[in-house]
Amino acid sequence: MFANEVDTPAPLAEHPLQWRETAAPTPGAGQLVIAVAGCGVCRSNLHLVEGDWVGGGVPAISPIIPGHEVTGVVSEIGEGVSDFAVGDRVGVQPLWWSCEQCEYCTSGREQLCRQRVITGEHVNGGYGEYMLANAAHTYHVPDNLDLVEAAPLFCPGITGFGAVSKLDVGPGDRVAVFGLGGVGHLALQFALLTGAEVTAIARSADHLAVARELGAHRVFDASQADPGEALEDSFDAVLTFAPSDVVSAQALRALKWGGTLVSGVPLTLEEFHFNKAQTIKGSILGNRDQMNEVLRLASEGKVRTVVDRFPMDRAADALQLLADGRLRSRAVLENGGRPA
Ligand SMILES: [Zn+2]
Numbered sequence: 001m002f003a004n005e006v007d008t009p010a011p012l013a014e015h016p017l018q019w020r021e022t023a024a025p026t027p028g029a030g031q032l033v034i035a036v037a038g039c040g041v042c043r044s045n046l047h048l049v050e051g052d053w054v055g056g057g058v059p060a061i062s063p064i065i066p067g068h069e070v071t072g073v074v075s076e077i078g079e080g081v082s083d084f085a086v087g088d089r090v091g092v093q094p095l096w097w098s099c100e101q102c103e104y105c106t107s108g109r110e111q112l113c114r115q116r117v118i119t120g121e122h123v124n125g126g127y128g129e130y131m132l133a134n135a136a137h138t139y140h141v142p143d144n145l146d147l148v149e150a151a152p153l154f155c156p157g158i159t160g161f162g163a164v165s166k167l168d169v170g171p172g173d174r175v176a177v178f179g180l181g182g183v184g185h186l187a188l189q190f191a192l193l194t195g196a197e198v199t200a201i202a203r204s205a206d207h208l209a210v211a212r213e214l215g216a217h218r219v220f221d222a223s224q225a226d227p228g229e230a231l232e233d234s235f236d237a238v239l240t241f242a243p244s245d246v247v248s249a250q251a252l253r254a255l256k257w258g259g260t261l262v263s264g265v266p267l268t269l270e271e272f273h274f275n276k277a278q279t280i281k282g283s284i285l286g287n288r289d290q291m292n293e294v295l296r297l298a299s300e301g302k303v304r305t306v307v308d309r310f311p312m313d314r315a316a317d318a319l320q321l322l323a324d325g326r327l328r329s330r331a332v333l334e335n336g337g338r339p340a
């Protein structure tokens with residue numbers, strides 16, 4: 001098969017990602033092989049390819065095929081797989097394997113398993129023609145969803161859903177979403193489903209246009225004014241997905257006293273006023289039940305992805321556009337001509 005592989009992470013200008021022929025996977029017990037239809041391009045893929053996470057042991061193998069929001073069709077099944085058959089439409093999220101025995105795995109928080117294996121970081125991911133997956137972490141994609149459009153449900157979708165599920169908001173509450181890229185545009189829709197009044201805040205005119213299309217009650221152009229100052233003490237909850245300490249500080253300032261900030265990015269805060277009694281929560285992915293809930297909501301038309309399609313062999317170009325901030329929404333790599 002052909003795939004995009006990284007031998008040694010390096011800046012994109014040095015072309016660390018190579019489209020080339022490599023061995024196709026074979027399924028072991030409890031595993032299956034997926035003929036990849038689509039794989040979303042995530043900022044974390046960029047971090048991996050450029051070597052930002054080498055200190056943290058990512059990538060764990062060399063060469064590695066990146067990519068962790070993957071959809072496709074089952075092409076082969078291993079021994080003992082009963083929930084899937086060849087030809088099934090499926091998807092895989094970043095959580096590729098979990099131990100099923102630790103305190104997290106046995107309490108519906110398997111995304112926090114300390115032994116977790118992440119798709120495309122510890123094992124090969126979806127930037128190729130085929131990918132190996134575990135049946136226990138593979139999901140059926142509803143028939144009415146396009147496989148390429150469904151790919152981002154498997155990282156931005158579950159990430160946005162997991163973040164909104166950490167809030168207790170509904171009609172009458174005011175919520176702000178800071179950062180409207182891949183995750184933000186889905187978190188916005190999950191926030192709207194709670195019945196709260198939702199404000200979308202970003203610097204990109206394209207991102208704000210998408211937010212308007214998706215039903216945001218208000219949009220705020222952060223390239224024109226400081227939203228922390230203009231919207232100080234305005235929101236019962238804020239969600240932030242922009243990897244910027246400046247934005248995190250603005251988000252905290254826009255939060256009401258007693259409100260909750262949920263962050264899906266690292267943050268360093270210079271100031272935290274305990275007397276405002278605010279809560280800060282981190283959020284990563286979600287569990288398997290939540291992933292299936294995301295797929296159900298998408299199937300019912302309650303949330304949708306906005307994608308820019310690229311041929312699979314143009315992964316490096318898609319990453320460059322992401323690095324340059326020139327994507328309108330989520331890039332998805334697709335294998336053309338494959339039955340889907
Ligand atoms: Zn991702």
Ligand SMILES: [Zn+2]
Pocket residue numbers: 098099100101102103104105110113114115
């Ligand atoms: Zn575990």
